[in-house]
Amino acid sequence: MSIRFFNTYSRALEEFQPRASASRKIDMYTCGPTVYSRAHIGNFRAYVFEDLLQRHLELRDYKVCRVMNVTDVDDKTIRGARAAKIPLAEFTAPFKQAFFEDIETLRIKRANEFPAATDRRYVDKMIAMIGTLVSRGLAYQADDKSVYYRINKFPGYGKLAHFDLTQLQSTGRVKNDEYDKEHVGDFALWKAWDEEDGDVKWDSPWGPGRPGWHIECSAMATAILGDQIDIHCGGVDNIFPHHEAEIAQTEGVTGKQFVRYWLHCAHLLVDGQKMSKSLGNFYTLPDLLERGYTGREIRYSLMRVHYRAPLNFTWEGMEEARQALARIDDWLERLHETVAGKIDPSKADKIDLQPGARFEEALDDDLNISAALGLLFESIRETNRALDRNELGAAAANAWLQWWERIDSVLVIQPEVASLPAAIAALAEARMQARLAKDWRKSDELRDELSARGWEARDTKDGQKVTRRAGA
RNA sequence: GGCGGGGUAGCCAAGUGGUAAGGUCGGGGUCUGCAAAACCUCUAUUCGCGGGUUCGAUUCCCGCCCCCGCCUCCA
Known part of the structure; x- marks a missing residue:
C-alpha cells in the first residue's frame, strides 16, 4: 500500500511520490522557531508532528534531508533586544539554546541543518532573490525605500490558501501604515532600515535594511535543498500569508514548482481555548517538567492526536499519557523477562501470535497515529493474555520486542533505563x-x-x- | 463576509453504506497477606440537529447549529 498525505495545496489526500523515487531521497523543509522567547507547547506540537513524519518516512526506507530554519531577526527579536539593551545576537542566543534543549527533551530528531536568518550566506541569497524579482517586475521599491512583492503579477498567488485576492480584508492585526504599497496584499521582501532597528541592518542595492520574514525561508530552502523540495511543513497559521508568499517568491525566481506536498498541523488548544499569557494557560516545556511530567510523556501527549485535528491540551490528558506509557512499560518488561527465561524457561509457544505490519500501514494513511496506537494497544492486550495463559514463549516474545524496536523508531517513547541506586x-x-x-x-x-x-x-x-x- | 479544520461514551479518540477500534477514568470479578500489574467483565440501541437517497447511513446528498483557526510577518 502506498503512502498518502493530505496536501494543503489540493485539499485532497494524495499518493506520496517524491521526486527522486529511485534514490528514495526526500527533501523536507520545516518552519522553525522565532527566537524572541521560549517556544511554547503549541510550537512543539508542530515539531513533534514533523518528527513523526520524518521518522515514519525513514521507517519506510526513505532518506530524509530536513532543514529547519531559525528566525533570529524580525520585529519581535529587534524589539526584545532593544528592551534588554543588548545586541540582537546576544538577545537571541539563549532562546536558541533553549530551543535545542527542548527538542532534545521531546526526543525530536535534529534536522540536518538549522540555518539562521542572520547568516551572511543566506542574507546574500535573499538579496540576490529580491534582485531577480525586481528585475522581472515581480517586486518594486516603494517610496518608503522598502521592497515589496507585486502580488498581482504572480498568477498563482492565493492558490495555497484558496483566497480570492479581492476578498482580502484587514483584520487590523498588523498595523497598516504602509501607504506606499501598490496593493494592500503586497508584502515586504526587504524592509528599509529605520531608527527602531538600531544597528540591525545590512547593505543592499535598495539601501540599508533587513529581509522580510517570508524571503528568509525561500532563500534558505533553495540554498540548502535546491529549487524544488518534496515536503514543506508548518502550522496551519503559516498557510497564509507565509507559505503563500514563499511560493510566490521562490517560483517567481526559479519558474519551477517549489513544493510538491504541503503538510500543515492543526493548532493546540489549552482547556479548549487558544493559549495566551493573559488567560494563564500558556505553557513552555519547563513549565510541564516542573509539574513532574517527563519529556516522553509530553511527547506522547502531543503526538497522540492526528496532526490535522485540533489537540486540546489538559492535565487530564497528561495523566492519561502517563498511564498509557506505564502500560507499555510493563508490557515491555514482561516481554524482556520472558525472553530472558526468567519466568519459566521450559515454556514453549503454544499459540501463533506474531506481530504484523498494520501499525506502519496505519501511519502510511496520512499518519493515522490514533489507529496505529490502537493496534499497539490491541497487540499489548493479546500478548499479555497469552503470557497470562503461559502460551507465549521466548521466541514469540523476542519477535514482539523486535517489532517494538521497529515501531518505537517512529514513536520514540521507550522508557529510560533507570538503574537501581x-x-x-x-x-x-x-x-x-x-x-x-x-x-x-x-x-x-x-x-x-x-x-x-x-x-x-x-x-x-x-x-x-x-x-x-x-x-x- | 470569504476560506479551512473539528463536533463519536465522563474525558481523549479510530472508523466503515450493513449495524461502533483503542486509550484513560469509574463499577464488579480472578490473582494477591494486602496492594500493584495483568486478565475477564460492565459503562454509546448510538455517532451535533433536521430532512433526503437507500432494503439499510454514524458513514452519501441538502439545509441548519456549535467550537476552533486563517483572512498580510502567531506552529
Missing part, C-alpha cells in the same frame, strides 16, 4: 526479607518508603519487582 536496592532487599518472615507491617512500611522515593515495589509470582514510578 544502592539505597533503593537495600530497601528492596530489606522488604524481601520482611516478606519472607511474613512481617507484613514492616514490608508495607518499606513499600511506602520506596514509593516516597519514587520507586514502586510490586510482588509477582516470580518475586518482588522494583521499578521507577510513572512520572517520577
Whole structure:
C-alpha cells in the first residue's frame, strides 16, 4: 500500500511520490522557531508532528534531508533586544539554546541543518532573490525605500490558501501604515532600515535594511535543498500569508514548482481555548517538567492526536499519557523477562501470535497515529493474555520486542533505563526479607518508603519487582 | 463576509453504506497477606440537529447549529 498525505495545496489526500523515487531521497523543509522567547507547547506540537513524519518516512526506507530554519531577526527579536539593551545576537542566543534543549527533551530528531536568518550566506541569497524579482517586475521599491512583492503579477498567488485576492480584508492585526504599497496584499521582501532597528541592518542595492520574514525561508530552502523540495511543513497559521508568499517568491525566481506536498498541523488548544499569557494557560516545556511530567510523556501527549485535528491540551490528558506509557512499560518488561527465561524457561509457544505490519500501514494513511496506537494497544492486550495463559514463549516474545524496536523508531517513547541506586536496592532487599518472615507491617512500611522515593515495589509470582514510578 | 479544520461514551479518540477500534477514568470479578500489574467483565440501541437517497447511513446528498483557526510577518 502506498503512502498518502493530505496536501494543503489540493485539499485532497494524495499518493506520496517524491521526486527522486529511485534514490528514495526526500527533501523536507520545516518552519522553525522565532527566537524572541521560549517556544511554547503549541510550537512543539508542530515539531513533534514533523518528527513523526520524518521518522515514519525513514521507517519506510526513505532518506530524509530536513532543514529547519531559525528566525533570529524580525520585529519581535529587534524589539526584545532593544528592551534588554543588548545586541540582537546576544538577545537571541539563549532562546536558541533553549530551543535545542527542548527538542532534545521531546526526543525530536535534529534536522540536518538549522540555518539562521542572520547568516551572511543566506542574507546574500535573499538579496540576490529580491534582485531577480525586481528585475522581472515581480517586486518594486516603494517610496518608503522598502521592497515589496507585486502580488498581482504572480498568477498563482492565493492558490495555497484558496483566497480570492479581492476578498482580502484587514483584520487590523498588523498595523497598516504602509501607504506606499501598490496593493494592500503586497508584502515586504526587504524592509528599509529605520531608527527602531538600531544597528540591525545590512547593505543592499535598495539601501540599508533587513529581509522580510517570508524571503528568509525561500532563500534558505533553495540554498540548502535546491529549487524544488518534496515536503514543506508548518502550522496551519503559516498557510497564509507565509507559505503563500514563499511560493510566490521562490517560483517567481526559479519558474519551477517549489513544493510538491504541503503538510500543515492543526493548532493546540489549552482547556479548549487558544493559549495566551493573559488567560494563564500558556505553557513552555519547563513549565510541564516542573509539574513532574517527563519529556516522553509530553511527547506522547502531543503526538497522540492526528496532526490535522485540533489537540486540546489538559492535565487530564497528561495523566492519561502517563498511564498509557506505564502500560507499555510493563508490557515491555514482561516481554524482556520472558525472553530472558526468567519466568519459566521450559515454556514453549503454544499459540501463533506474531506481530504484523498494520501499525506502519496505519501511519502510511496520512499518519493515522490514533489507529496505529490502537493496534499497539490491541497487540499489548493479546500478548499479555497469552503470557497470562503461559502460551507465549521466548521466541514469540523476542519477535514482539523486535517489532517494538521497529515501531518505537517512529514513536520514540521507550522508557529510560533507570538503574537501581544502592539505597533503593537495600530497601528492596530489606522488604524481601520482611516478606519472607511474613512481617507484613514492616514490608508495607518499606513499600511506602520506596514509593516516597519514587520507586514502586510490586510482588509477582516470580518475586518482588522494583521499578521507577510513572512520572517520577 | 470569504476560506479551512473539528463536533463519536465522563474525558481523549479510530472508523466503515450493513449495524461502533483503542486509550484513560469509574463499577464488579480472578490473582494477591494486602496492594500493584495483568486478565475477564460492565459503562454509546448510538455517532451535533433536521430532512433526503437507500432494503439499510454514524458513514452519501441538502439545509441548519456549535467550537476552533486563517483572512498580510502567531506552529
